[in-house]
Amino acid sequence: MSALNEKASASSADLLTVSGLDVEYPIKGFRRKPFRALTDINIHIKPGETLGLVGESGSGKTTLGRAILGLAPISKGTVVFDGNDITQADRKQRRALGRDLQVVFQDPYTSLNPSLEIGDILAEPLTVQGQSPAAARKRVKELLDQVGLPSDALSRLPREFSGGQRQRVAIARALALSPKLIVCDEPVSALDLSTQAVVLDLFLQIQRDTGVSYLFVSHDLDVVRHISHRVAVMYHGEIVEQGSSHQITRDPQHPYTQRLLLASPVPDPDRQAKRRNDRHELLAAQQLEEASGIPA
Known part of the structure; x- marks a missing residue:
């Protein structure tokens, strides 16, 4: 936390509040139910704060960013940004929002x-x-x-x-345009490790200089830990755990968060091998529990 902008904790008002958000996509076919990509999402971000949104591919984290930006259909819930409900903002309103709400995509190429x-x-x-x-x-x-x-x-x-x-x-x-919030959708995943570190430090320096907030989307819990004040963990379209960056990475409560933490690379080959074995054992135990309905 010492490397992050501590102004985030000074303000009690939320810059972004997402409440009870569902996103559904229609599926072609006779009487087929729509696919629900997100279920009952509740997050908030304060001015000058970074919320890390972490999960594996297909967990719904990019869909949440797109819903906030007006690029995914919201079937239920609300998105309030800077005190205004933008859940169903039209094109004109979205254009005006461009001053304060921006995005950095995954692939710089x-x-x-x-x-x-x-x-x-x-x-x-x-x-x-x-x-x-x-x-x-x-x-x-x-x-x-x-x-x-x-x-x-x-x-x-x-x-x-x-x-x-x-x-x-x-x-x-x-x-x-000096935005208040930037949605960062896997902004370093296409870069090599040394370049990732440089770009992450750039994000941190910009936040210290400008007070901008980030919704930082990543599949890598180690990356999220480096840059975020708080972390929300997504699994199958739901947020299964939220907390401070320190709490999530030091004492994860949900088995899926534990799996993500064990998947993070470490420089020591022996520790990395142990993490790999621990992750396989945890995954096997969870699969047994899901199949039998009996806690492993």
Whole structure:
């Protein structure tokens, strides 16, 4: 917690509150029930706080981020952002929300327009919101400096940069309008380990400098532990455990959280082998319990 922005604990008002949220997708076919991707989701994020949302592929964590952004259908529940109910916000309202609610996607290779220079990519959200070309150019230079990229990046194309540099560009684009909350959807999973560490430190520094909040989505509990004040664990479309980052990683209560923790890599080969064995034993015990209905 010492490495994180402690301003988050100073405010009692929530920036984002998600209450009783369900997301369902229709399935084609005669009288087929819709597929429920999320069930009764309840989370909140305070100003300057990071909520880590962790779970394996298919757990529903990306769907939750998409629902908050208005990209997934909400069948029940509410999403309140900065005091306003945005559950069923229309296109005009979503455009206005773009100033305060932004996203960084998983893949820096596909999230940037390959035919545009970096300066144009960063200026686009500014000009869409009505800023003059001169004001946009000034802001773009500030953004490049903020994410640690050289000024000559303005005239270069995304393909001329490494994966970590491209993700810095994506982060700069998300920061362009000084948002209050950024949904970070697996933003370091496509990067190698050394680059991951650099980009995570960049996220932390930006939060300290600006007070921005993050919903940080990841399948890696170790990554989430590094950056989050609090953690919510998702399993089969439900949140099975929530708590402080310290509590979730030191004393996990739910068996699924325990499995995620055992799956996190450690540098010691012997400890890593023991973790692998412990995880297999825990998984086998849980499968036996589910099949028999009798606690293992």
